[in-house]
Amino acid sequence: MLQRLKALFGSRPKESRTLLETDNVPQHIAIIMDGNGRWAQSRGLPRVAGHHAGMKAVKRITVAADRLGVKYLTLYAFSTENWKRPKAEVEFLMKLPQEFLSIELDELIEKNVQVRMMGYKSELPGHTLSAVEEAVEKTAHNTGLVLNFALNYGSRKEMIEAVRQLAESAREGSLNPQDIEEKDLSAKLLSAEIPDPDLLIRTSGELRLSNFMLWQCAYSELWFTDVYWPEFTEDHFHEAVREYQRRARRYGGL
Numbered sequence: 244m245l246q247r248l249k250a251l252f253g254s255r256p257k258e259s260r261t262l263l264e265t266d267n268v269p270q271h272i273a274i275i276m277d278g279n280g281r282w283a284q285s286r287g288l289p290r291v292a293g294h295h296a297g298m299k300a301v302k303r304i305t306v307a308a309d310r311l312g313v314k315y316l317t318l319y320a321f322s323t324e325n326w327k328r329p330k331a332e333v334e335f336l337m338k339l340p341q342e343f344l345s346i347e348l349d350e351l352i353e354k355n356v357q358v359r360m361m362g363y364k365s366e367l368p369g370h371t372l373s374a375v376e377e378a379v380e381k382t383a384h385n386t387g388l389v390l391n392f393a394l395n396y397g398s399r400k401e402m403i404e405a406v407r408q409l410a411e412s413a414r415e416g417s418l419n420p421q422d423i424e425e426k427d428l429s430a431k432l433l434s435a436e437i438p439d440p441d442l443l444i445r446t447s448g449e450l451r452l453s454n455f456m457l458w459q460c461a462y463s464e465l466w467f468t469d470v471y472w473p474e475f476t477e478d479h480f481h482e483a484v485r486e487y488q489r490r491a492r493r494y495g496g497l
């Protein structure tokens with residue numbers, strides 16, 4: 244039986260809108276953190292100010308996910324397509340992992356968070372990669388929330404690389420093409436160690452997947468909001484989780 248309304252969360256627990264179940268919390272939530280540049284421009288600020296403000300939201304939602312008991316939080320920080328942006332903007336973005344980790348890594352360690360990265364490392368600047376790898380190494384033994392940054396990630400590239408590996412095994416003779424199953428492709432993806440997302444959130448009003456975890460989101464619940472990522476709060480996050488739980492109850496009743 245579902246235990247509804249089992250717990251209160253959030254900064255304003257008297258309001259019914261912060262009421263959440265503690266069971267049926269999505270195990271894996273993935274987020275397309277869109278609208279940082281638009282948020283800045285709407286306030287007459289440079290786009291990079293939006294990226295910086297977006298980092299604050301990363302902290303906020305990581306803490307919120309940890310409090311809720313989410314096991315995996317995947318955040319789309321930089322896509323393989325984002326290299327097409329102006330050079331100065333890319334250079335600014337590539338400094339954010341260092342800045343974020345210099346401020347937050349100690350607290351992430353204290354919270355038993357495990358930092359991971361999902362993406363292609365070879366194209367990243369050395370200073371970016373070394374900051375991320377240091378955080379990954381220092382938190383590898385942690386057993387709490389897995390905070391998975393999609394960084395220089397693209398889903399079609401990921402699938403092409405996986406198919407190449409399977410084709411190579413077939414050519415070598417260690418794999419019969421007729422025996423290829425879904426799990427074999429899943430095992431070659433960058434997300435191999437992580438379960439498929441239960442819930443995908445995209446902020447800022449776009450209703451697309453934009454090359455993010457296309458294979459992995461085959462059965463994920465999708466939730467969209469017009470709110471720009473820098474304005475995304477714990478309450479918005481709870482709204483998405485509550486809608487996920489509502490959908491789960493409806494399917495359970497059929």
Ligand code: V0D
Pocket residue numbers: 276279294295297298301319320321336337338339340341343344358360374375378392394472
């Ligand atoms: C800008 C909104 C944290 C999206 C959030 C390099 C765009 C703020 C990280 C981060 C970015 C990445 C890896 C890591 C620790 C932190 C980050 C990028 C952009 C792209 F190990 N925020 N953040 N990385 N933005």
